[in-house]
Amino acid sequence: MKNIILIAPPGAGKGTQAKMLCSKFNMVHISVGDLLRSEIEKGNDLSESLKQRMQSGKLVEDELILKIMEKRLNESDLDNGFILDGFPRNINQAINLDKITDKIDAVIYLEVSKEELERRIVGRLVCKTCGASYSELIEELMPINNNICDKCNSKLEKRIDDTVEIFNNRYNTYLEETYPILEFYKEKNKLYTINLLDKDEIFNEIVKIIS
Ligand code: AMP
Numbered sequence: 001m002k003n004i005i006l007i008a009p010p011g012a013g014k015g016t017q018a019k020m021l022c023s024k025f026n027m028v029h030i031s032v033g034d035l036l037r038s039e040i041e042k043g044n045d046l047s048e049s050l051k052q053r054m055q056s057g058k059l060v061e062d063e064l065i066l067k068i069m070e071k072r073l074n075e076s077d078l079d080n081g082f083i084l085d086g087f088p089r090n091i092n093q094a095i096n097l098d099k100i101t102d103k104i105d106a107v108i109y110l111e112v113s114k115e116e117l118e119r120r121i122v123g124r125l126v127c128k129t130c131g132a133s134y135s136e137l138i139e140e141l142m143p144i145n146n147n148i149c150d151k152c153n154s155k156l157e158k159r160i161d162d163t164v165e166i167f168n169n170r171y172n173t174y175l176e177e178t179y180p181i182l183e184f185y186k187e188k189n190k191l192y193t194i195n196l197l198d199k200d201e202i203f204n205e206i207v208k209i210i211s
Contacts, residue, residue, distance in 0.1 A: 002027070002081040002210050003103050005088070005185075007178065008110035010170040011121035013199055016133055017110070018085045020203050025210070028078055032086035034131075035068055036060060054161050057169025059177060062092050069093075070100050090177040094184050107185040108206055111195045114171060121167045129154035 002025070006014045018029045036054065040047045053060050069087055084104075088094040097104070123137030127149035134149075134156060135141035143149065147156045161170065185191040192209045196202050 002105050003078075003084075003101070004081070004206075004210065005084045005104055005107040006110065007107060007182065007185075009112060009114075009117055009174045009178075010167065011117040011124070012110045012112040013120075013202065014085045014110065015131070016199055017202060017206060018083045019131055020199075021083055021206060021210075024207070025081065027081040027083055029083050029085060030069075030072055030087070032065065032069070032084075032089075035072070051160065055166060057161065057166045058173055059089055062090070062096075065089075065093060066096050066100075069097070073100050088181060091181055091184060094181045104190065106192055106209055107182075107190045108209060109182055109191060109193045110202065111193055112197070116197065117171065118164065118167055121162050122164055124159065124162050125156040126159055127152060127154050127156055 004021070004027075006018060008014045015031060015033075018031065021027055022029045033054075036050055040051050040054075050060060059065075065087065073082075088097050119137065120135065123135040125134040125136055125143070125147065126132070127134075130149060130152045132149055132151050133141075134143045143156060148154070149156055182191060194202055194205045196205060
């Protein structure tokens with residue numbers, strides 16, 4: 001069993017790597033962004049304020065995130081290991097994660113330049129049905145048929161927070177709040193940095209670390 005944290009700036013491909021790892025190792029993918037987006041879709045009292053917060057590029061309040069994560073990490077489907085995608089995202093969350101579980105084996109940091117991230121995010125298209133990700137700007141990532149998922153034929157959509165302006169805000173939030181937690185995990189000797197761009201090369205490197 002391995003429990004992994006993936007840390008990366010927005011658009012670096014955490015979600016893609018997490019999905020590839022889950023299908024290879026039968027681990028559970030815990031994406032905080034996806035959990036929050038499904039809260040928004042419920043259309044309840046919380047939905048509108050969550051949507052505004054996410055659209056601003058800022059982090060959602062720790063209190064809510066910690067409540068969601070404590071509940072999720074106590075569920076009974078995690079025996080084969082899990083991948084945390086998007087959590088922790090600041091020092092307070094990292095400190096509180098240590099109180100929820102002491103079973104984190106490795107923290108993998110995907111390092112990607114700001115220019116590359118912007119190029120990927122602005123044209124990103126996602127399939128809400130199977131989670132696959134495409135681009136309308138990067139040729140090798142385009143779907144075969146316009147706006148249709150190659151894998152499950154569902155309609156592709158843009159994420160509400162994939163605009164240049166929101167990207168810049170999210171990137172600044174990342175630098176200010178998330179980047180400092182790398183030092184926190186480095187001191188615990190759990191940090192592995194990957195500085196590659198190709199998704200298969202990144203994947204092979206993560207597999208080596210996990211193995
Ligand atoms: P993601 O899908 O991981 O890029 O997350 C999308 C948005 O959800 C972020 O820009 C934040 O507004 C919010 N979010 C995701 N994870 C967290 C977290 N751990 N703490 C606070 N806000 C989060």
